[in-house]
Amino acid sequence: MNQNELGASDRASGGLSRRDQWHAVTAGYLGWTLDAFDFFVLVFLVDVLAVQFGVPKSAIIWTLTATLAMRPVGAVIFGVLADRYGRRGPLMANVVFFSVIELLCGFAPNYTIFLLLRMLYGIGMGGEWGVGASLAMESAPKRLRGLLSGILQSGYSMGYLLAAVAARIVLPNLGWRAMFWVGGLPALLALYIRFNVKESEAWKQHRVPTMGAVVKTAVSYRRIFSYLALLMTLMVFLSHGTQDLYPDFLKSVHGVLPKTVSYLAILYNIGAIL
Template identity: 50%
Template sequence: MELNRSNQRNAVMAGFLGWMLDAFDFFIVTLVINDLAKAFGETRTRIAFASSMTLMMRPFGAIIFGVMADRFGRKLPLMLNVIMYASVSVACAFAPNYTVFLVLRMIFGIAMGGEWGLGASLALESVSPRYRGLISGLLQEGYAAGALLASLVYRFVYPDFGWRPLFLIGGLPALLAIFIRAKVKESPAWHEHKTTDWASYGRAITSNWKRFAFLVLMMTMMNFISHGTQDMYPTFLEQHRGFLPIERANTTMIAYLGAIIGGLAFGWYSDHTSRKRAMVTGLICCFLFTPLWIAAPTALWLTVGAFMMQFFVQGAWGQVPAHINELSPNAIRGFFPGFAYQLGVAASSLFPYVQAVVGERFSYAWSMGILAATVFAAGAIVITLGPEAKGVSFRKH
């Protein structure tokens, strides 16, 4: 069963929008850390800890929704996931204290952990292998588009209405479930490989443990890189460089515009070279641009550095959906890549908190610059030593 172009487009759109709107809510928190600290009478490091707990809960979502995806298909779990994270976002707007907010962010982490694996497997199983790198870049940059959207909403809503309405807007993604229900077809690859025998399902997981361990290590490095350059950057701009809210929003928007362009450009590049080469090239460039990103002498050059950093960070990230789905067994693609991804997230979940603690003790520039440069180098080494399966077929024939 082949999908026509309309169905392929709808599958990619569902994956992209699901990840974009999920990321929108996550990045709202990074933009209002100071407001949340004041509202709940907590320190900035405690609010950063809530973001870390969101990341730490994501593997639980990958297990729950990943197993559902292999058993019942990609479509239904994706609908339920979107409704779940949109509902939690609305609830955050009414959080009366830090404890309630922390619990809600942990629940949001479960939803966020399930979305990526569902959307990536649905979209990449629905398109031609020839364009998998480019589509992978598009899907992954749903995350950057969500950050850009969060910055836009913050720029125009926050000055007049404060932080709570930002989370109310995060409830709008529930409408995406209607689109998925009406327009998205189930993955043909899932129909061919769908799980009916739990014993063989378990064997497929355990027999590929070495591949799984590598993916977890690689995704740990990649999440160190993304969260290490993104989550505390608005706080750095405010605390270390004295940026006003509008200036922070503008710089963040420019940075994530660079991220979207970088993800697409390097995704296309990986289709014409290799996944590993594209990822390592991006990380080498990240290392070279670290001084401009964190220590530029003027606001203009700092903004240029932010643009270039996210161009190459997301350039390296653009291949991730294609790379880890190609390295995953067909019968467990709903679970395997998503769970590896989210275990990497959990392993790196305290990185923003560590950056905040070190930044408060010394400076955010020192904290972010040294830690980021270290993980750029480590990530490039891990990727270089790992396997690749570019262009592998997801179908039986």
């Protein structure tokens, strides 16, 4: 193979080098992983926070619901920003936003403040996937996009797994507040994106859509759009309806020790990744 062929084979679709491709995919994966970590930290703290804030466990469970309810808001906000200003900048802003909110959760003095912070976190949580996945898939080699999309999604289970590790190591040694402080570390990912990730070439070549154009496109593809919306709704209903409360279910109903719950969560998330 001559030098020109080598150069061509090392260039990605849209003109990105192979190195640039993998930086973009890595950023998308880490963003999704760390976003999930920050969410699932709470599922190991339901009983602890109920005692800490002097509220019933149902109130802490409501914070999970409130977080998820705010995800569509974040998806729309950061989706619009990503279409208008590119994928890279909004992704950095999103990661910093949800990391700072997570950090502040560790300083919450009462339940009301904690609930408000978790709702704000939900906005950041909802914004990460669309922007991060767009950047990763638009930058990835076309022939590997199917495989990489699966790996990218597995980052959610990896985040849950890391939250279980934190519940086993951080919680018993440093307390519940430190669990959220650790969740502030993902802000460092913004530095990785700033210095290593290039803007999506696909975005550079597109025109910023108007809201009318977005609605028109959704209507034009209403069958597939409705199918995918329903599919995602049911998938999230089933996944969050079971996995979010499973650690507390094991502790409260079956009397499983917290450290054993952490080990079990690690195991079932390894299965989810595989």
